[in-house]
Amino acid sequence: MAVTKELADELPAEAVEAAKARAATLLLAFRHGNQLAFDQELELLFEEQVEREVTTLLVWIAAEAVRKAYAPEVGDRVLRALAHRAPGDTSAVAVDEETADVARLVEAVADGDVGTVQTLVGATADTTYLLGGLLQAVAMMLPLLPEGEAEEVAAELRRRHGGRTGRAPGIPEARQS
Structure with a gap:
């Protein structure tokens, strides 16, 4: 049996999975251009002072990706090229809302x-903003529906998706007529 010793600054074993989940959340938000989710998770990290742990995991994930995608001598050249191209201000995720x-x-x-529809969706490089805009449009239209219509639509969606009744946190149940 191998015995491991935890170093003073090492992330405790029980915190590794939570940190991996936070790193995955950041990576997904970054990958899909979801600036709001990225900023929200980043703010939580800053409040909780765990940015070192998540940064370590993000670097590990990136290093593994480079290691698997490139031969050792090519991977270093790719990383050097990325480092030289880095803009001066990297405080925000680059997205294309336009x-x-x-x-x-x-x-x-x-x-x-x-x-x-196909042309617009195909021409949209970042569908996160397209979907976000559609969600906003639906939210703006809901008050215009006749009484009970929103509930019928929700019931039909539940039927189509296996009867799940869960709601997002903070979203009240539809009012009954």
Whole structure:
């Protein structure tokens, strides 16, 4: 049996899984351009003073990705090139909100214009903002629905998705008529 000794600054074994989950949350938000989720998780890390642990895990994940994707001599060249290209201000995730034309998408869906829908979705590099805009559009339309319609739509969605009744935290149940 191998005996391991924890170093003074080493992340405790029981905290590794939680830190990996936080690193995965950051990576997913970054990868999909979700600035709000990225900033929210980053703020939590700063409040809780665990940025060192998560940074360590992010570096480990990146190092493993480079190790698996490139031969050793090529991986170092790739990392050096990335380091030289880094902008001076890297405080935000680069996203492209301008390509997400949600108003045109909603109009195309309403008109049944499949070609325009496909063109708009295909031309949107970052679908996070497109989906976020659609969610905002739906939220703006909900008060305009006749009484009971939102509940019927929710019930139909539950039927289609196996009867799940869970709600997102902080979202109240639909009012009953």
